Amino acid sequence: MQQIMEQNSHHAPEAGYVLGVDIGGTNLRAAMANMSGTVVARWSASTVGLRGHEAVVDLIGDGVEGLLQATGRSRESLRAFAAGVPGVTDVENGVVIATSYLMGWKNIPFRALLEKKLGLPIAIDNDVNMAALGEYCVGAAKDVHDFVFVAIGTGIGAGILLNGRPFRGQLWGAGEIGYMILPETALVPSDSYEPGSLEQLIGGEGIRSRWNAYREAQASELPADLSATEIFDFANAGNLSALEFVKHVALVLAQAIYNVFLVLNCPLFVLGGGVGQHPLLCAETNAVLTKWKLRTQPKIVNSSIGAEAQLLGSVYAALDVAKQNAVSPPHLQFVE
């Protein structure tokens, strides 16, 4: 496992520190921040091949240890911890109900396991909700109290903020739009533990496999097995077959966003995730919506903090936990 450490030493230590973690399919990233939310140190390690929750808890323990060593701070300086999990998460009881097909967790009392490991007040949440919180605190939706963060990576999910609070739904599954049924998706949703309809079409893996079929049909001179980002870059550089492909991805994304807009009537959508944050996708999706001449058109913008969104959201969630455990009133309402 690779560990990267950095230390931002020009910030003086304050009343303590918080830790935020993002558990991804390829990396687990951790950040240590002071009580103003400024990140003072980072740590990351590969999660490739690592699926069991015990191993993830142990890896988080290593990360905390690594951050304390790198910064020379004591365990006693830590005030709270928060983690974003790639799955449906019962925030109230601290239970991960189900993770994506890669990890396969079911009803894991993850918060309790972390509390036992770390001895800190802890919050856990779905990673897309964490990313939405990051965009709200320091990103493209700063101070916008009602918006939808759409994450497109391997999978697709939405983090919804209503009245400045994460909206998670009665069964903690709000925003699971990767399964949405649209004109070109399967007519019937797939099993909920499998990739869903929309993400089969424009999720990272869906794009990759559809590109191969598309380039053959178009006799495109571009290579097979391109990633979504590579295709977007070829389109940006002027390749017409790549551009036509991107326009189709944007059409499907516009349909999905439009359907969410019909339900929630949120005027702002922030695009993020490895696939979703490409500027060309944002521009082409806005172009589709503009062409539709809607009575009210939602605005689509790019994430301004990219892959940092989940991690910074976790930091802010941890700050909120720390403040709830302190005397001062909480800065963020982070309850359902």
Next chain:
Amino acid sequence: MQQIMEQNSHHAPEAGYVLGVDIGGTNLRAAMANMSGTVVARWSASTVGLRGHEAVVDLIGDGVEGLLQATGRSRESLRAFAAGVPGVTDVENGVVIATSYLMGWKNIPFRALLEKKLGLPIAIDNDVNMAALGEYCVGAAKDVHDFVFVAIGTGIGAGILLNGRPFRGQLWGAGEIGYMILPETALVPSDSYEPGSLEQLIGGEGIRSRWNAYREAQASELPADLSATEIFDFANAGNLSALEFVKHVALVLAQAIYNVFLVLNCPLFVLGGGVGQHPLLCAETNAVLTKWKLRTQPKIVNSSIGAEAQLLGSVYAALDVAKQNAVSPPHLQFVE
């Protein structure tokens, strides 16, 4: 205009009365209720051919007069008034932003016009939101704090309750699912003042015109120009071509409900409206969802108060206004 009056005289007069009104495409219905919400008198008149807001305000004035005469109560006994409007309504400013294609209102300060006419504290809201409130107060979603009311009549709309409060969206257009894009709808949404994609498919008019094409293709022995309810009744009576048609309507409705469920994660959907309240549609839609073997399946139930939903919702909204204007704390939170 036809006026129907009835009086329920076994309820003693209390501290006063409230008035609720539902403005429909064919009828305007009014109800007078005591402060416990018990309806003591009703009034209705045709709205066929009546589109302008001035005429509707005048008709409401006639209704109030009619109800006072029928009950022998004085104007001074009236505490508040509420009306459900078939359109996007800014509840805060009392402005009807846009009504359906039939009426064509745009930015009408309807609450102010009614206040001037009636001299009462007044609330206005979208009629589907009013119906959702009715289902919440006395209907199929009684005391269920998170649910979606789906109205299928000529048009299709959803009234959303979250945490026991109507959720209307930033631009007052939440739940406008009649425009939803699905596998068999148009790929591109129609102009927002025109019937939308989903309602073209399974709204009352959409069903009527699709039935004609379907019965020809199937060489069905059933007549042309059947209404949705007539088709549902033929299916209920055992006609196989009608049943197959209903199963298709249920499939499309299940897809729409599933997409809303993905966003909101509300476990309960209540079906209402002239087309939507047919028990066979509810049963067939539940059957589709069950067949999909979802990890969590939303429950679909029929409205238990049918066409009363909008009217009773308006009565409860008026009661809330009356209570906000009285010393006692409001029973219902009816603000955004």
